[in-house]
Amino acid sequence: MKNNFPYIVVFLVVLFASCKKQEAEKPKVTYDATSKSKPEIPVDTTQTEVADLPITMEGTNILIHPIGNLIGKGKAIKSSNYAEEGFTVSNYGEYQITGYLKNLKFQEIGKDTIYALTDKNVLIETATYLKTFADKSKQQLLLYSLADIDTNNDGKLDSNDIKSLYISTISGQKFTKLSTDLQELIDWKVIDSKGILYFRTIEDTDKNGEFDKQDKVHYYFMNLMDKDWKVNSYNPV
Template structure:
């Protein structure tokens, strides 16, 4: 009995140690000489596209592009259980004015044209793409806002949600794609204030360069005036 208790304690310690190591996985890994990070993208995945989406009041189709989702599963047959891969061809979810998922790109096609334009030719992982319908109603400008990872900041060989999240903006056509959040600052959240036609957002800087974003780091506050297409990021200090 004593040996069993010792064994159980040992297993518990190993599990706790494992969880602790997972919790402190850095979100940013800095180059030892230059403090820079590089982009990487898994090229072994199979790329597929969902059926196109048209946001209300716009003249463009949006084609979400992502990786084919394949998971292992078990199926029953007359000879018993067998292993089989389960394939999901759906890569995105769509609400009224937003597309969500883990997308490798978006492609834009003007109604009446066969030409399709990609949002970006760089490796990215798009998590949300939001059409600012209320801004379009007020200013006649049709704008998309994106949250995405655009660099393999933790250098684990993958571009995924473990990397820094960034904020981008573009016209509804996918043109004029512009990064709003500062380099190597993790996006916390963003909010549209319709009465001022402003897009507000917060970011955090890894000030102590420990690879984590926590209470010891620095918060920054920004906004962009969407009244015209001359998008300029402005800083402000509410605290």
């Protein structure tokens, strides 16, 4: 009997590679000719939210409660590894909270009141405390990388949507968007000695749904000491 096993393996490898390629080529933004604005995505009420134990940044008096969706079946915990059971929704290190978070909630140490960062549907990937800037200026701020618009029109907010840059105080107040709609955040940097935030975004100027070298990179800066948090553009190239 002829052994077809090698051919089956080759077929499965090719099929897997094809699926991965299609997944990688999924556009981050699609354009609806009938609408200039993206509708707000409703919160998925079928998901169960869970909060991690609170985090406090060094030198602050605020507790931060990361909020995310329960992963898996939510069965009773059978071991000390909570992550396997899906009860952990965030990670913390180097003054940065990471994950796929639906919200953050804040609480002043010593008080009972807990309040949310936002009432909008967002997906927060990073929340970074500007510790060095705080030590120099005595101003305590958080920067966020998050998705706030269903830019690829698939009916949900996830890692395939455009990332935006937001800022707030350490207590979650003055939650403000800094980047422009439909521009993907590339990176950001704070010059602590000057109190200046710099960041870059990329715009899909050729409207092909992808970000590549044919598109335009935008450069911005903002004085963190400015109470209005006014964003300015500049042209280094």
